[in-house]
Structures are given as C-alpha cells and as structure tokens.
Amino acid sequence: MxxxxxxxxxxxxxxxxxxxxxxxxxxxxxxxxxxxxxxxxxxxxxxxxxxxxxxxxxxxxxxxxxxxxxxxxxxxxxxxxxxxxxxxxxRAGKLEVRGRTLLTTTDELSRAYTPGVARVCKQIVKSPADVFNYTIKSNSVAVVTDGSAVLGLGNIGPEAALPVMEGKAVLFKQFAGINAFPICLKTQDSEKIIEIIKEISPVFGGINLEDISAPRCFEIENRLRGELDIPVFHDDQHGTAIVVLAGLYNALKIVDKKLENIKIVVNGFGAGGVACTRMLLNAGAKNIIPCDSVGIVYRGRKERMNPVKEELIQLTNPDNIKGSVADALKGADAFIGVSRPGAITRDMVASMNKNPIVFALANPDPEILPDQISDIARVIATGRSDYANQVNNVLCFPGLFRGALKARAYDITAAMKVAAATAIAECVTPDELHENYIIPSVFKAEIAKKVAEAVERAAIQDGVARTKAAR
Incomplete structure (x- = not known):
C-alpha cells in the first residue's frame, strides 16, 4: 500500500x-x-x-x-x-487572475483601457513584434490537454484533467514566474486540436502539450512545431527525457563510465520511451535497446510496430538482437523504464553489467522497487518522491520555457533540450554527488535560472531566437 x-x-x-x-x-x-x-x-x-x-x-x-x-x-x-x-x-481551484497594475484613479483606467489602450493596439498593428513588448504574450504559456492520457488515470476527459493542468500552471508561476493557463479541450480529434491551438496561439509565447495519448501526441506536436512561430513542447515526452538524461549524466560520473560506451535498455516505447531514446541519441549514446510490451524492438519485426518505431529502430539496437526485456538486460549498463509496475525482476538486474544503473520510472509503482535491488544496483532512480533520486519534470519545464521566452524562440531544438539536461545535472555539485543524490531537489532555488540561461544560449546558437544575445 x-x-x-x-x-x-x-x-x-x-x-x-x-x-x-x-x-x-x-x-x-x-x-x-x-x-x-x-x-x-x-x-x-x-x-x-x-x-x-x-x-x-x-x-x-x-x-x-x-x-x-x-x-x-x-x-x-x-x-x-x-x-x-x-x-x-x-477547493474553488488553485488559480486566479490578478492585474499587474492596481487601478485606483480614472487616469490609470484611461491608460489601462479605453481610450489609451487604443494607442497600444495601433502600435502592434504597425509593428506586430511589439505584441511581445506590450502584452502578456512575452511571459505566457498555454497548458493544453484533451484529457486522453492523464497521469496514471488514463482517458478521463477534459473536466477531470483540469486539476492537473491547474497544478501545472501553479508550478510554472512558482518556479519560473511564467503565467500559464490551463486549456482542456472537449475533443480528441487531432485535426481539431491542432486547429484550436493555432487559433488561440496569438495570446501565448509558448505551448505546453500535456497528457495527450500516443501516438496522436507525436503528430500534434510535429504539426504545431511546423505551423506555429512559437515553441511547442510535449512535456510528457521531452520533460521526462531531459531529467532522465540529467540523472544519467551524474550516475555515469559515479560509476565512471561514458555515455557513448554503455549499453542502455529503454523499456516502454510510448511517448516517454521514444523521447528518452531520441534524447539519448542526441546526447551521444550509441547502443540503445528499445523494448515494448512484445519484447525487444528490432529491424524486421512486424508485431505492434508503427512509423515512429520504424524510424527509431534504424538508429538503435545496432546488433539487431531479438528476445525479451530479460534478454536485453544481460550485460546492460543502464535500464530506463517508462513502462509498467513489476516489468523487471531482481534476477534481471543481477544479469546486468557491473555497477548497474536502474531508472524505474513507472508511476505510481515502479518497474521494480528500490528495496528489492539496493544491494546490486549502484544507482537507482524512480518517479516517486518517497525514494531518493526522483525524476520530476518540474526540474525541467519551468526553466526551459523561461529560457525560450527570454530568447523569444520560435522552436525548441534538440540542443536546447540537451543544454537543459546539462544545466540540471550541474546543479548537483561534486561535493553533493552521491548514489542517492544524482538529481537535485526541485526546491533548489537556482535550478530554473540556470536551465533558463543554458536554454537561451542554445536557442541563440541554434538560430531560433528572435533576440540578439543572451541577457
């Protein structure tokens, strides 16, 4: 219990x-x-x-x-x-709207609203980029869901998803000072979702997609990235992947191994597993063995394949091995689970290479409980707060969007994500680094700031920033 x-x-x-x-x-x-x-x-x-x-x-x-x-x-x-x-x-929700300016006189009212506001409208017509200077757009994010894949609750619909989206908006404000708005759509039609988000996009500096089921989430994000001029980020995919990479960077320091030399098993090849795989590839990993409910994903497999798996298998499983997750784990250096409770056993972990790294991230119950393998796994992480090394997306998305908004970026690139992971990892100092502390506490004050600075620099270097230089 x-x-x-x-x-x-x-x-x-x-x-x-x-x-x-x-x-x-x-x-x-x-x-x-x-x-x-x-x-x-x-x-x-x-x-x-x-x-x-x-x-x-x-x-x-x-x-x-x-x-x-x-x-x-x-x-x-x-x-x-x-x-x-x-x-x-x-009770009554976790959010409220407050004005940044307190109106106490008729003069202030005349500036905030009619007739003075018309001057600002005309300026934006004359110079559309000024919408970032004179409206909430420069510091606002839409948190958008259709309620189809909420936490571990599944397809619960937009109304029941609203408390989660409110919570996400609270975290944006608490950790990065960003105004985020929960938007729960009463449709699960991908084309309608894409069109609605495009229509409301003038208000926002970024779009955070949340709890949209796979594989629809891939299409929705890819289409919006191509059709909007503001960053679009599916946090369930990339937020998890960024924090996983940050934790893995630090775990590898403890076991004295290099990312490009290790064998990594990714178990669970939905949105989270796909994003983790792409992130690891972008960071330099060479030997990733993806697994799903059928077993190892390999070139030539017919069962439960889709275009995303077909694309990624060309870049993973270099020896094209076949079999179960147990077969994949033999001699592996790291396990990243984004699958289901009880997916692996103690014997499987024991078959891994010396000083195994185990990230069992299924929530609320992990692929294997840390207590079962604490004597054989060198480093263990979960998605839970009651164990050491919690992989928590709040380490990522506030700072990442803060940096993207400061850069006025029109996209979030692979380099920006790797920069975010590196910044999170570096928030654990050499003196603090330990098997039970590879991922910093979410309440460590400087995390969002350091992530934002790293992301802004990467945006400028990648040429996706509207600003000239990092501030």
Missing part, C-alpha cells in the same frame, strides 16, 4: 481534555494505525481542555478514513471536524 504521503493527508480538529497522557494517546493511535503525524497546531487552551489541529499523512483515502474513525472513538477526546487536505487545497 506504500508509505504515508502528504497526498493522502487529513487534518483533524480535536478537543482534548487537559489531562496528562491524552495527547500521547492520540499520537500512539496514529502510529498504531501506521499513519504519520506531520504537524500539530495548538488553537486554544485553558484549564479544562485544549483544541489542536493535527495533520496526519496516510497511505490511501481508505486508510485516512480509518485513522479518522479511530481518533473519533478515543476517550476524553472529541472530534470537532476534519478535512482531506488535498481536496481542501483544490
């Missing part, structure tokens, strides 16, 4: 008789129910009783209800109220 997590936390408000031992009963009951006390706040106290808010991390929604019921039945303690903290955070 997993460890207690803030994602399933509840806060209970308890009226406790002011007698020695009563608070200990509460803490002991929480521990006995295998939950974790996260925070305690004293709201009121007198000679007879006190009132406390206690936040408790639980394992699941069902588990949280059991914990609340157990506390309700304790003697000398009254449950006044309780709340599910995640739902409380989402």
């Amino acid at each position: 997993g460890l207690p997590s803030a994602g399933f936390s509840v806060t209970v408000r308890l009226k406790i008789q002011n007698k020695p031992g009563n608070f200990l009963k509460i803490v002991s009951e929480i521990a006995e129910k295998e939950a974790s006390t996260a925070e305690v706040v004293l709201l009121y106290s007198d000679f007879n009783y006190n009132i406390r808010d206690i936040t408790i991390n639980c394992r699941s929604e069902v588990h949280s209800r059991r914990v609340v019921a157990a506390l309700k039945n304790l003697p000398n303690i009254e449950l006044l109220e309780w709340r599910d903290d995640t739902f409380e955070m989402h």
